[in-house]
Amino acid sequence: MGFEPPQRLVRALDEQYGKTVADAWLGSLGALVEAELSAGGRDLSVDRVAAPGGRTSVVLLVRRADGSPAALKIAPPGAAPDAERAALAHWNGWGSVRLLEAPGEAPGAGMLLERLHPEVSLRSLPEAKALLEAAGTVRRLWVAPPEGHAFETVAERTGRRTGAMREFAAAEPELAPLVEAALAVREELVAAPAEELLLHGNFRQSKVLSGERVPWLTVGPEPLVGERAYDLARLVRDRVEDLIASTGGPATARRRVRKLADSLEVGQERLHGWTLFRAVESGTRALAEGRLQTGEMSLEFAGWL
Secondary structure (H helix, E strand, C coil), X not given: CCCCCCHHHHHHHHHHHCHHHHHHHHHCHHHHHHHHHHHHHCCCEEEEECCCCCCCCEEEEEEXXXXXXXXXXECCHHHCHHHHHHHHHHHCCCCECCECCCCCCCCXXXXXXXXXXXXEEHHHCCHHHHHHHHHHHHHHHCECCCCCCCCCEHXXXXXXXXXXXXXXXXXXXXXXXXHHHHHHHHHHHHHCCCCCEEECCCCCHHHEEECCCCCEEECCCCCEEECHHHHHHHHHCCCHHHHHHCCCHHXXXXXXXXXXHHHCCCCHHHHHHHHHHHHHXXXXXXXXXXXXXXXXXXXXXXXXX
């Protein structure tokens, strides 16, 4: 099957894996898609490629042999598709897109999923309504992880990123106090974990799509185990470009922390701490990758907190 991958996917793969690795995977994608359509007797036909699709995956809107609609998601191995598949299987459609093949039955690298409306996310709603729906969706995901799970913890994932943050602070001394504050608050938070729940890992408004079975379902988890405040921290920073452009951005950011903490019964100090850490980590990583606007906005947001 010949098709042009969405440009957002091409750019994101270049940023995350480097051009050589990205080009190699994209070059093999046509053959990989052909194999996935028929793997394990699937007999799928393609309606179209979803655009913009996933940031680091290609999503095909397909039909099964009986004509029913589905979506086939294919991600590179570095995107940890096995962890995503395990989390979706555990949630079994509760707050998330439904996995249509059990993990042990999955014949290939692609995930066959319930088809949602990829063009309609919570970002299409006014901000207040979007945050309300987002809170109602993410709370469904916070369940005990399966016994014997292999998901990494919040401490493990964030710990892997501290070295790069320290290197950034050494190279950019004017930003060092902000980075050091973020690292310090992380140490405090992981030293006394609040709870051990299965988390989405990258939850934000664009990860919640319109569905037929229920109005809103989340997609694209980067699952891990830890506390709810970590999951909410990315949501606090949603639509940061609008906050930066408004005169009341700092006050709005701090108000979001209070409102989300209160509505979901999460400790406000812990949510504030994880929001600071995740904004600084995201900002320093973006700047290191050359995504200057994204990085500068994240760090400006962090400075408001």
